[in-house]
Amino acid sequence: MVLININQLTQPPMEQVLNHTDQHYDPEASKLGMWLFIFTELLLFGGLFLIYSVYRYLNPEAFHLAAHELDTFIGAFNTIILLISSMTIAMSTSALQQKNKKLTIILIVTTFILALVFLVNKYFEWGIKFEHGIFPGSEHLINDFSQGEILFFGLYFVMTGLHALHIIAGMIIMIIALVKVQKEITNADRPVLLENAGLYWHLVDLIWIFLFPLFYLIH
């Protein structure tokens, strides 16, 4: 084996060094890492979607019946909120690249507020269910509903609950991105943190895009 030792600085392969004071900044690596993480989230929720599809297949009428308890309007409203928030955070990356720091921050804050609205809606939705005595393991659920309906609500709470946890995580990530943009650590030359925050948020939106029809649109 012939090794040619070229006395030069470390270079990422076939890649132009973006900023020669920091040869270790590799935005493509960070982006790839974020996508790989997104894959794990897809499979995590995928397991739940698999369970949902099996039980819906086995209990079609019960799922149909149980879905009446959910309010399609709130579900649709939440869907639109999340879609708008996806747009705003996507726009924020364009703003950052165009060195418009003020607009970037406005857009991130808007996304955050929309996320908050979503969570508040969810809080009320769940609150109504609890008032009606519908929650996992509740007496009313176990005694008065059919097995298929019990499964529907079990899945509803687990899947929307896990989704809500991811919304909270996304909001925390947004705050981190906001701080870094404000301090100009994340900027037009080093945008990858905000881009990755956006990717995470779009994932949260993607999951809801599938949750919405499966729980709210069974008619």
Added chain:
Amino acid sequence: MENEKPHIVPYKVYFYILTALITFTMMSIGITHLNLGPYSVLGAMIFAILKSFLVLTFFMHLKFDQPFLRIMVSGVFLLFIAIVLLTFLDYFYR
């Protein structure tokens, strides 16, 4: 492998995508009023799939990224679908 100037997506592109997404959302609600029998799941899912395609391609920038990323993403979705299908070989034929 990477161009010096990253591709900047204009704001209005994102806005158009949002309108498409909202339209699809409305249509998915509308389609539930049709009686499609056993295909009602499919009706709702078709719009979900279209919406997710738009989010992935534009919001998540896949259209402007390197092809191998698109291949990976498709691969993951296909893997998931294959697992679902295999599982249904049990439930469908019990």
Added chain:
Amino acid sequence: MQTAIHIPNDVSYLDYNGKYKGIFSWIFSTDHKRIALLYMFSMMVLFLVGATLGLAMKLELIAPGRTIMGPQSYNAMFTVHGVIMIFMIVIPGLAAVFGNFFLPIMIGAKDVAFPRVNLLSWYFYLTGALLVIASVLFGNGTPDTGWTFYAPYSFKTGTNLLPAIFGAFVLGFSSILTGLNFIVTIHRMRAPGMTWLKMPLFPWSLYATAWIQLLATPVIGITLVLVSLERIFGIGVFDPALGGDPILYQHLFWIYSHPAVYVMILPAMGVISEIIPTFSQKHIFGYRAIVVSSLAIAFVGYFVWGHHMFTSGMSGTAQYTFSLLTFLVAIPSAIKVFNWIATMHNGSLNMEAPFLWALSFIFVFMIGGLSGLVLGALATNVYVHDTQFVVAHFHFIVFGGVGFSFFGAIHYWFPKMFGRMYDKAWAKIGWIFFTIGFLTLYSPMFYLGMLGMPRRYYDYLPEFHAANILSTLGSWVMAFGIVIIIINLFRSAKNGPIAEMNPWHGKTLEWTVASPPPVENFENIPVYGENDGPYQY
């Protein structure tokens, strides 16, 4: 890793402490080589715990009836033995230790893509392990469900399951992050000129493994979460009383746990693919075939999980589809064995310890694999499912596969990692005792299984007695072998003769750096020319 300090290239990773002193320079280190050793030492401790449980189980089984423990204790023992060995030893094992140590060096990089995430992986590993141990020491009784946590018992048992499940969940995070790190490292940090098809086979095996770690682990993550929710809230997903299907639990469990066995075996095969060319002083036969078969195993391995469930009550269609796919996945493994043997043919064989381990790996792996065909065929499966035959099968293929490969790897790379050579005679003696003990311990189980002795039982019929005695004796011989090996390696790490840079005359990049390697591996990143590549003898 951005540092203003220039780390001199003549300081080995063992000596350079960086910002911290003493033990903190190890547990806060982001150097992939130190993290590898952190994994190795934690695993060694956990392995000894798991092995002790195994020896205790074999002691119980030396005679029918109660010998040293009752049925509840026995159930707890095989549960914890399984959880430790599977989640803490064989799944992370080779990737976390040798992958972490050698992946960057073998591809000509200074570290992995995300060194701090790498350290975080180890923190998750430790946390998960401690949680599982906590489930044993505290609470209402050690978990007794088996490492498989089958529903509905897993949410009905009064034993202390939640910490164990949560521990397994956290261990899953460790696995996912390692996989993520390795994929990005391989995509982005190969040395200039090292195209994909010039990458050595151990990194290739880590790449295939990493994809399984990444995509399959989340499924068991969510499944364990659901079992916990079932225990706490009674949501009903797996509870037949509420409409749930326990078989669905099994599907979800095995959708991860089958690909997990390929996480175990692919790096093991990768190590063998490194040892054999070096000890035959010959280019590997069929480099591309091995690459393709590694990826094929990873891919097809996702679709065979049902073979763990043939008798569960799933449909006939599912049964024979999974059986067919199972037969398919055996093919790429067989291709590798042919390639290894073809490499040895007409090679200049160096019969030292690493090569002995590699040879015996092929032997036990073949036995394990062939017994897998018996299990993969529906007609024979119904006779041997849940018998000692299965126990023999998976110990041959998992312990045989990962274990022999691990010993091979440590004996191969020891001089590079520690700069010293071990006693070669004692290494061979250790190998002899271990291998004879291993075969004596596990071979009778095939026979016992075919006669009908069930698994996970602390008692058995008198006609199974003789074979059980032989098996337990084997466990003692094997344990003795392990002791010899560990003592030899520990003594040699401290006092062994200084090793040369390339004692085995290998042709991959790790043999071009000092033993032990300097902190940043390479003074200058190597550049591969058109005619360069691994295994060029």
